Amino acid sequence: MAARLDTAAVKAAYRRYARVYDLLFGAIFQPGRRRVIRSLACRPGERVLEVGVGTGLSLPLYPRHSRVVGIDLSRDMLERARERVRRHRLEQVEALLEMDAERMAFAAGTFDKVVAMYVVSVVPHPERLVAEMCRVCKPGGDIFIVNHFSSSHPLLRASEGMFSRFAGKMGFRPDLPLEPLLEGSGLQLVEAGRTNLFGYWRMLRCRNGCRSELAA
Template sequence: MVVSSVEKPIAKQPHASRLYRELAPAYEAVWPILARKRIRAAIGNLELDAGHRLLEVGVGTGMSLDSYPQSIDITGVDLSTEMLAQAQRLVEEERWSNVRLLPMNAEELLFDDSSFDVVTSFHVISVVSDPRRMMREVVRVCKPGGKILIVNHFRSNNSWIARMVDSAGAVTRRLGWRTDLNLHEITADFPLRVERCYKTSPTSLFTILTATKLDA
């Protein structure tokens, strides 16, 4: 299923990868408190069947991994080898033989078309250098009829909230996060049927998007 060997060196080290190499230890201490509940809720609403092949793009330190059932086959990829090393330690501690982790660029996935039943990605699409390129890859490797789950911050339709978030843009850009990404921008023109688009609370800045890949 993997087209090219994972040993192939990753030529590009975008800004976000360098950043997450430096942030990995601090990230592990703070981020789970903020994000774990949202990820767990989003995965809980997926209908995952035993034997399903699932790809998580930008798996980071593996915070999501204990939210998946053990009966599915999980591949996690991330550009940062430091983040992946922490995820690998967790996988070994927990003895999750159904999980494999690979260094890979979300914008250039080394898998055949239609390799996975489900593709997930949490808080990643606004840190990659070209979000539509990542989305094209996510859609490409998902089987027709398969599910795509994206959790991310998208620009609010509420102009007051959008302006408030814009004012934090200078800070978040330094962290490698875009705050101006439009949900329509990443879904338009792809063979997708959006199934659900919701927030875990009315005040949450994050959107949970589930979609089905249609036959092209």
């Protein structure tokens, strides 16, 4: 998969978005966030990793008995997430860390569940992100992805292709294909559904088929 985004472009884009992110993408993406966290069905003490946690819009949705670690590349987005944790006294949030999700500092098999909401089309190398999500998740653990993937409708697909040249400026690519991302990833698709406006975004629930020691 060709990288049309780089780390510097992503950081710059989300420095610009940080102040207005909740206004632009809060309500519109909230059905997907709710759906994922409902499907997670966190049991007491389970550790969840949310990659690309952004301004932490999802954090109040996690049950108090869960333990959530959020990471993000953007300091500006994380500052807002930390402020939200303070404001709402979100005890379920164990840590918010500045970290590249394509190269995580966690040991293999650290988390019971790993979540990426609206992130796979934002990172420079989506396949590396997925490999890292598999590595840090326990074998057999749940991995959830919500994202827009390139459309099968010819007109929509063509317009996504046109907009893709602005991926660096927009901070996401509109034409990420799903199949190559799953192929050979070690993810076993358990459930797939559509969410948000016009069902334009997909929610994928996968089982981690990777053996952590091999993925490390």
